[in-house]
Every structure is written in structure tokens, then in C-alpha cells.
Amino acid sequence: MSNLRHRSRLAAAAAAAALLSLTAACGGQAKAGGAGSGSDGAAVIKLKDPGNAGPLAYAKREGILDKRLKAVGARVEWGGSYASFTATIDAVRSGSVNVLEGAISPALGYLANSRNIKIFSFTDPVTDRSAPPRDGLVVPANSSVRSLKDLVGKQVAVNKGGRGEYLLLLALRQNGIPVDQVKRVYLNPVQGASAFATGKVDAWWAIVDAYPEVVAKGARVLVNGRDLPDRDLNIWAARTELLDKHPEAVKVLLDTLRELTEQEKRSPEQFQNVFLKKGPTAVSGARLQDNLAEARFQNVPRYAGKTDGKYVEDVAGIFRQYGVLPAAIPSTEVIFDLRSSAAPAPSGRSS
Secondary structure, three states, X not given: OHHHHHHHHHHHHHHHHHHHHHHHHHHHHHHHHHHOEOOOOXXXXXXXXXXXXXXXXXXXXXXXXXXXXXXXXXXXXXXXXXXXXXXXXXXXXHOOOOEEEEEHHHHHHHHOOOOOEXXXXXXXXXXXXXXXXXXXXXXXXXXXXXXXXXXOOOEEEEOOOOHHHHHHHHHHHHOOOOHHHOEEEEOOHHHHHHHHHOXXXXXXXXXXXXXXXXXXXXXXEEEOHHHOOOOOOEEEEEEHHHHHHOHHHHHHHHHHHHHXXXXXXXXXXXXXXXXXXXXXXXXXXXXXXXXXXXXXXXXXXXXXXXXXXXXXXXXXXXXXXXXXXXXXXXXXXXXXXXXHHOOOOOOOOOO
């Protein structure tokens, strides 16, 4: 009997220890994912993997963010790879990503259901016609569709609540075409590429890297976003907990992005094929030249301000007009003024 009681006490103690361990682990994960803080209370900037090109890829290889964030008691964590802002949303919800880049349009689509992110940076559009376009409404080379009016009764692939859908709606409105006469097929960039290649859709508003890739394969372009009164600026957004508790860390990230983007404009070759010179993520030939040209013409991300509300409201207006957004989203609730919130950087540290 004594041995039985002893074994029972040991089992109960083990169960209690296991429960305590599980509770602590769950609590730690919630804190790190939700507030953007590690178990030690330090700020954690959680970014998607930057790939093989651009300022963040360069910063990752050189350890630039690690050094600068350490000066304000923060650190960076690199996560998985995602094709677009919309594709990154699940990672934002789970807390494995807390800072992300995209456009106003998909941010509004996310904000319609959750208000846990805010925009802290905008990038003004490139107006020089010499710059390569970065999106477009494409059709197969042999398509009978020659103009937007020919899309009536056709199927067009777009990313739901994102830049592709915004630009299609804007283009249809500009040309006086009722939007209900053109069927929107909601697909992410990877799905859109497949549906377009196999003829399951008549047209596709290709964005980001998908656009130059499909054009290189022979797709014909009907219209580009820059041919329209496009108000959908590129943005950087972050989880509100991170912005509220650690604005100085987000400021370090943005200042680093600004500095490296200026550097990329001057010497774009340094920012291509950053990790791999050969392989599936490496680019060469015409695609490399296109990327270099885009880098030279790009504008530098800037701090968000109150006047940027007009861009948010204009994009939201298009979505509201055609029922994409269920309710209005006040711009004052989604823009974060980082300059008035972040503490000054430590002296002696270059921003």
C-alpha cells in the first residue's frame, strides 16, 4: 500500500510539472507572437524571408538589421516565403510575421476583418514612363480580346481584395464597363499563373514578380496600373502591439530600409542574386536587366503621415462602391505616425 501511495504521489507530481511546463510554453508563445516581444521582453521584428534580392536580402546577408536592432534592445527573426501580402496574412494572424510589405488594397481587405495592423510607411508611385511596369492585365497572345470592352462575358483572375481586383475595378469604371458583366475569378498569384497558363481564365491581372514572368512567356498586355489613376501605394504595415510597445525598433527597420533603398537606386547590381548566383531564385538576362531598371527608378519608402489618409480613402472608396469592403474603414484608424511615437535612436548609432 505504501508503494502504491508513493507511485501515485510521483505520478501526480509529474502530471503537475507537465501541466506547468505546457502552460509556461503556451504563455511564452502568446507573448512572443502577439506583442512582438521575446521571452526576455525584447522587441522582435518578425519578417518573411527576403529571398535573393532587394534591401532586406542584403541586410540579412550583411547582418545590418541584427546590429542596428541590438542597439535599441531588439532583434530580427526571418520567417517563411510568401508570394504576396495576401499570402502572408495567415502568418500575420498566427504572429509568426509582424511586419510586412504590400499595397493599400490588400491591407484594407485584411483590416475589414481584423484591426490588428497599422500602416507606418508609404512609397510614392513611380511616374517616369521609362520605368518598367510592375503589373498589368494580360491575355494570351492569340486571344480575341483586344480591349477592355472585349472582356464582357469573360473570366478574369484577380487576387481577392488585393491590388489585382482594385486595378481591374478601376479600369472597368474608367472605361464605363459595368463590373457585373466581367466575372472576377479569385486566385492567388500562384493559382492565377496556373489558371492563365492552362486557359481556365480569359485574362489575368498579374502583379509583383508574376507580371514580368508571364510577359516574358508571350502574354499580351491590355493595360498597366500606371495607365490608370492608381492610388494604391506600396506600404509597410506592422502589428499594432509591436507599434505601440516597440516603435523605436520599427523605426530602426524603416530607417534601414530607406538607407538601403537609396543605395540600391545608385548601385542596383549589389542587390540582385544576393545569396545565390545560380539556381531557381537567381535571375539573369532580360529579367535581371528589368530588375535593375526597376531598382533605379524606385522611390524610397517614407514615414506615414495624416495626409496619406487620402490614398487609403480613395482605394477604400473603389472597394466600397463595388461591395468588396463590407463597411467603411476610417483612415485615422489604420495609419501609424512612427515619427511622433518612436524614441530617439541611441547616440552614436547611424540610422
